[in-house]
Amino acid sequence: MQMKISSFGAAHTVTGSNHLLEMDGKQILLDCGLFQGSKALDDLNDLPWGYDIHGIEALFLSHAHLDHSGRLPKLVKDGFNRQIIATQATREIVEQLLNDSAKLQREDYERNQRKGREAKPPMYDENDVAATLELFVPIEYGKPLDWGNVSVTAQVAGHIPGSAILMFECAGERFVFSGDLGNARKDILPDPVPCTDADVVLMESTYGDRDHRPFEESLKELAKLLTEASEKGGKILIPSFALERTQDLLYHIARLEEQKLIPILPVFVDSPLAGRIEKTYSTAKQEFVPEIQKMFETKDPFETAKLKYTKTTDESKALNTMNGSAIIIAGSGMMSGGRILHHLINHLGDPKTSLVIVGFQPEGGLGRRLVDGAERVRINGIDVAVNASVHTINGFSAHADRTELLEWSKDVKGEIRLVHGEMKSMESLSAALNARGQKASIQAPSIAMPGEGGHASDGE
Ligand SMILES: [Zn+2]
Structure with missing residues (x-):
């Protein structure tokens, strides 16, 4: 197999989605999200990227949620200036979320300074957000975009408006990134397009261990x-x-x-x-x-x-x-x-x-x-x-539940690597996938995660 996928976020955890796909000699980033939820996770946002950002050819953004998009302006501030490819709806929503995030970071900083508390400077400001938005290039659902020898297709993920499943193909190899998959039992957004067979699927597993109520x-x-x-x-x-x-x-x-x-x-x-x-x-x-x-x-x-x-x-x-x-x-x-x-x-x-x-x-x-x-x-x-x-009231989740994740991935004969879930959830989903004869594993992070003894692996 020629391609390689390493995860610098949302591996062994839910937030901070950031993966590096190497295909046809190209380095392509998938998502650039914020780590959120605790002080230890928050601190990961300040670490070096873990890869050479000047070697990246393009970034594909699955959807607008901040745990997938929230570090984009930091990446641009640090020197990334290549295309950011996403659907038009993602581009429009992300503009609102990133500007709001920049404003909240500034307000937090000013408030902490005023109160004499330890104040963490904002990661980026509205100018960095504006520079980030300049780099966006739209992709339409179902219309392949050629990137040298790599062909990329976005499919409806049904999670939030604009959310996409991304499929990369090159020289007979196929890789699918699920992004976040929608809850098919709700009736506002269409259901996620089922996964086709692929050599490797990087799949979210937020609700890998449980079902939503009807x-x-x-x-x-x-x-x-x-x-x-x-x-x-x-x-x-x-x-x-x-x-x-x-x-x-x-x-x-x-x-x-x-x-x-x-x-x-x-x-x-x-x-x-x-x-x-x-x-x-x-x-x-x-x-x-x-x-x-x-x-x-x-x-x-x-x-x-x-x-x-x-x-x-x-x-x-x-x-x-x-x-x-x-x-x-x-x-x-x-x-x-x-x-x-x-x-x-x-x-x-x-x-x-x-x-x-x-x-x-x-x-x-x-x-x-x-x-x-x-x-x-x-x-x-x-x-x-x-x-x-x-x-x-439970049941309002925007994510696919366990049954839906299993249904979505049922035709995959290649490897399924689980990301974007708590360990308990990924272990349970991995066991269910393997039990029905599929090749599932939990994607290892390529950065040291809090509480994991500081080891890092290359994500293979
Ligand atoms: Zn999401």
């Missing part, structure tokens, strides 16, 4: 919760990521309203970033399933009856004194920062409030303590009593 059940639960919460007359707080989960919620709340399964409530999306992403959704209509494309002819599918995006901090704070029931969707989805915090501080003490959690809450975080039934929590140094009712 999505219909989650929707029924959401309808019931929203109805009951509105009868109490309090605020309904939904922490959510600005991208995908927020639009997903708006779409389903709008459909539940149309079907008269829930009362019509004011919905506030308290996130300027979500407002900007909403605009990219309405220009990326072709990304969605045909029913939604059709819906766009008469209305915005992601607009509820009484929807308002709050932009300024003053508008956001004004929500605290507003009377009556309303749905407030605000970030961050993991309650680790953002505007959701002041809503929690102001409303958790009120028994009329409902907190509806639709996203993963990591161990040790505020969200997890609330899910686990904490009676008091500290938020921004303030002691807050929890009298609100706290509900968790």
